[in-house]
Amino acid sequence: MKKYVFLFLGLSLLISSCNNDDNQITNGETPGVTPGSDVVVQHFMWQAMNLWYFWQGEVGVLSDTRFSSDEEYTEFLEQNPNPSDFYNDVLLFNEDRFSFLNDDYTELVNNLSGVSRSNGLEFNLVQFAEGDGIFGYVIYIVPDSDASTKDIQRGDIFTRVDGQELNLSNYIDLLFGSNTTYTLGMADIVDNEIVDNDTEVTLTKIENQVEDPILVAETLDVNGTKVAYLMYNRFLSSFNEELNAAFGEFVADGATELVLDMRYNPGGSVNTSRLLASMVYGTNTSDLYIRQRWNAKIQEQLSDEQLEDYFASSTGSTAINSLNLSRVFVIATNDSASASELVMNGLAPYVDVIHIGETTRGKNEFSITLVDDPGNAFVYSSDRENNINSDNSWGLQPLVGRNENADGFFDYTNGLAPNITLLEDIANLGVLGDVNEPLLARALQEITGVTSKVSFSAQMPAKSFASSRFFTPAKDNMYLDKPLHIDFTQSND
Structure with a gap:
């Protein structure tokens, strides 16, 4: 047996793994694949999920003692030739709503950094009261995108794509398919009805589109109160310095109140959420922000110090600019998830x-990116691209833990309910940022x-x-992104 000591995400883990040359399976050891079997991807998925998955102990096929021989294990893998089906239908816990995968881990990693193939149009979709028809309404335009150069703006409505009426059966292919360019057919609101017009807007998806998550940052003077x-539209660590600079401007302006608008923020970096919370509350490094909960296999090997993150x-690289507030007004909706909810929960004590706004999405688990690099416990590291199996490009983004706040609260699977309920009005x-925008005006x-x-x-509530x-x-991924350091030591049992 080999024993590996991992310094992962700032945590010191002692994990046991079996030698790939072992031919027999005993309790707790990783099963091997029968030579000649074409199950490279499935084998990687099982190994990675067996180690890291939050619900590993509750998924029978991920049990350390599930297979009595390599042959039995290999036969199990061969029963599911489609990797996506194997992951989603076999390995995931039935209450898991958020773990996902990508057949190209590079695309997954780029998107977690805010880089994607996009035309810059952000929108929500609504089903008509009757039938399966749907329409979209624009929530905002990403600056410096293709959409930002076209005659389309927040509040505009569309019902057609490339001449086809949108419905529940075709909207994914038309709006989120492989097509690089599509043409929207626009519509108006007339007497609370959506009515098509003749306007068309053609948009083109751009490779490597980068979105600055800070859409609006300004200090308002409202009856003498700053x-x-x-x-803020996504938690991206690559924009941490810009976020801190925005708070530096707030401090310089003498702001004494904050409206943190995360109504469309699906989440992102856990560490960035900690930094944002510190910019709101203060640089109180002795105050606990969050405490991590992992699966039993990982949790038992971690000390309190390793599991805890402080403000x-x-x-x-730079000192936090903090408003040192005792209260904060947060605009959040059902489109607010993961790291957005984490900030709210972490600040609450x-x-x-x-x-x-509305009850949030209810995503209280975090994830990590896993690739076929067993030498790094399957955890993706940009420094180890050459160590990733070149015959396996799949990347996994499974839920591996939950965060609880300083009061021990973490159970918001049904979302965080608002103090003041107010839906957006499509009409x-x-x-955004205008004092007459309804949700900001209410704050x-x-x-x-x-x-x-x-x-x-609301004339037409945005449902x-x-x-x-x-x-x-x-x-709506919430991911850990602290530096990864690995030190391998080896001993014989």
Whole structure:
């Protein structure tokens, strides 16, 4: 037997694994594949999930003692020749809503960094009251994208793609398929009805489109109160310095209140969520932000110190700019997930979080990226590209743990409910960052105590069933992204 000591994501793990040359299976050892079998991908998936998956102990086929011989194990792998079906239908826990995979791990990794193939149009989809027809409405346009050069904007409505009426059966292929270019057929709202018009907008997806997650960052002067407003659309570690700079501007402007708008934020980096929370609450490095929970195989080997993350005083290169607030107004909806919810939950023991909007998505698990690199415990590292099996390009993004806050709370699978319920109005989405935009106006009313002149009754409540934000390889993923260091030691049992 070989024993490996991993320094993974800042955690020191002692993991036992069997020698690939072992021919017999005993309790706790990793089964091997019968020579000549074409199950490279399935073998990788089983090994990676057996080690890391949060529900490993509850999925029978992932048990350490499930197979009594290499032949039995190989036969099991061969029963599922389609890797996607094997992963989704065989290996996942039945209550797992969020683990996913990609047949090209490079695409997965790029998307987690905010790089994707996109035309820059972000939208939600709504089903008509009758039939299977649907329509889309634009929620925002990514700056410096193809859509930003076209005559289309927040609030616009479309019902057709390339001349075809959108419905539940065709919208994925038409909007999220392999097509590089498509043409939208636009529509108007007339007497609370969606009515087609003759306008068409052609959009082209651009390779390696980068989205700055900070869409709006400005300080508003509302009846003499300086209110910082941040429209933040994804937790991307590559923009940590820009995020900190935005808070530096808020501090310089003398902001004493903050409206943190994460209504469309599907999540991202756990560490970035910690930095953002520190920019809100303070650089109190003795205060616990979150505590990790792993599967039993991993959890038992970790100390409290290794499992705990505290508020930060630095991004890693610059000092945190913090507003040091005792309360924060958060705009969040059902499109708000994972790291967005983590910020809200992590701040709750220390800060009065006033949630305006809808119940959030309810994604309280984190994930890591796994590739066919057994020498690195299958954890993806950009420094080990040459060690990844060249015959296996699949990448996995399984849920591997949950985060609880300083009070021990983590059970928000059904989402975080708002203090003030307010749906967006498709007929009046408003301009993001404008004091008359309904959700921001409602927050400002709470801050100032002055009744807003804006109507909060929605003419056409935005009850969408899908969002373009969730149709990327990154989806609503919350991932750990601390530095990975590995030290292999070997001993014989």
